[in-house]
Amino acid sequence: MMAIKYFDNNLNLGKDLEIDIWREGNLVEVYGTSRYGLAYSAAIRGLNARVTSNTDEIDFVDRFIPPLKDLNMQVLKLHFNERRHRCRKLGVNDRQLAITENIIYDALLSGHIPLVVTNALFCEKENLPHWVVITGIDNRFVYINNPLDTNSRKRKLALSALQKVIGYVGEQSMVEVWKQNGVIESR
Numbered sequence: 420m421m422a423i424k425y426f427d428n429n430l431n432l433g434k435d436l437e438i439d440i441w442r443e444g445n446l447v448e449v450y451g452t453s454r455y456g457l458a459y460s461a462a463i464r465g466l467n468a469r470v471t472s473n474t475d476e477i478d479f480v481d482r483f484i485p486p487l488k489d490l491n492m493q494v495l496k497l498h499f500n501e502r503r504h505r506c507r508k509l510g511v512n513d514r515q516l517a518i519t520e521n522i523i524y525d526a527l528l529s530g531h532i533p534l535v536v537t538n539a540l541f542c543e544k545e546n547l548p549h550w551v552v553i554t555g556i557d558n559r560f561v562y563i564n565n566p567l568d569t570n571s572r573k574r575k576l577a578l579s580a581l582q583k584v585i586g587y588v589g590e591q592s593m594v595e596v597w598k599q600n601g602v603i604e605s606r
Contacts, residue, residue, distance in 0.1 A: 421552050421564055422532040422596040423464055452550060454478065454592040455502035455511075457534060461596045462509040469531075470506070470513040471522065472592040478536070478548065518591040520581055524556050531595040538587050542574065543567055548587040 420437060424430050443463070444456025458468035472478070477499045506513070516522065518535065526533045532552060539549035542565050554573060555562035561581050563574040576584060585591050 421566065422534060423461065423466065425532055426466060426596075426598040452548075453499060453502055454536070454594055455499065455506045455513075457550065457594045458506050458511045458596075459502055459509070461594070462506065462511050465598075467597050467599050468506070468511045469595045470511060470592070471516055471518055471595070472513070472590070473515065473517045473586070474590050474592075475515055478587070478590050478592055518585050518593050520556060520561075520578060522593070523553055523561070523581075526593075526595045527553070527556060529595075529597070531597040534594045534596065535585055536587055536590075536592045537584050539567070541584050 420430075420432055420440060424432060430436070440457075440460045441452070443460040444452040454470050454472060458470050461468040477495060503513070523533050523535070532554075534550050535553055536548050536550055539545045539547045542549070542551075549565075549567070551566070552564040553561060554564055556578070559578055561576045561578055561584075563576060565574055568574065
């Protein structure tokens, strides 16, 4: 919602939009949001998106507690692949790379909004994958908007700590969102 709102000041933020994006982005069989689901939510709202991940597999699939088996694992894989397919049909590109400060810097320099998965432990007391928005980077700090923060201040993270924060248990994912020429069409 933060990234979409950045490009569309007229967007009405509320529970209906939050539930729509959650439904489009969640992994169905687990508590979490898919990188392709977030990219899909942006793309169907008229934004461009690109997915970057250091894995071609479903994020964190081997770290779910309790572990998924049989039918649940099949449903998760079907859903993940279905969202990836829908993204590709909508022109969402993806690439398999480690996410570095240079990749984030290039995204920001291009006018893209990077959504990056982290471990919620860095900002909360839960050991869960958690998406944040990176709003800036300089030679000392990375600036983050965290949807869980109750105050409106941006979190400032030392650049030297960035690699400790990016990703969840070694698996990294980033969704870049941007607006090409023109306006966003309402859904």
